[in-house]
Amino acid sequence: MDKQYLHEKLAGLRNKYVESANEETNTGFLDEAKMNKKMLRIKKKLVNLEMERCQKMIEHRDLSK
Numbered sequence: 001m002d003k004q005y006l007h008e009k010l011a012g013l014r015n016k017y018v019e020s021a022n023e024e025t026n027t028g029f030l031d032e033a034k035m036n037k038k039m040l041r042i043k044k045k046l047v048n049l050e051m052e053r054c055q056k057m058i059e060h061r062d063l064s065k
Helices: 003-028 032-058
Strands: none
Touching: none
């Protein structure tokens, strides 16, 4: 392989993955409040599902439904 080709390929990959990841983390801080709300909703849903599962276990009902 040609050295120039390898340098271009590495620069392209670096630009594609490393620099784009840095941009995503920088913009991620702005959306942190939105993600926290979303995470809270997901956690509440998981807690409700777990409570429902436990209730079904206590009542000896089918858990697969």
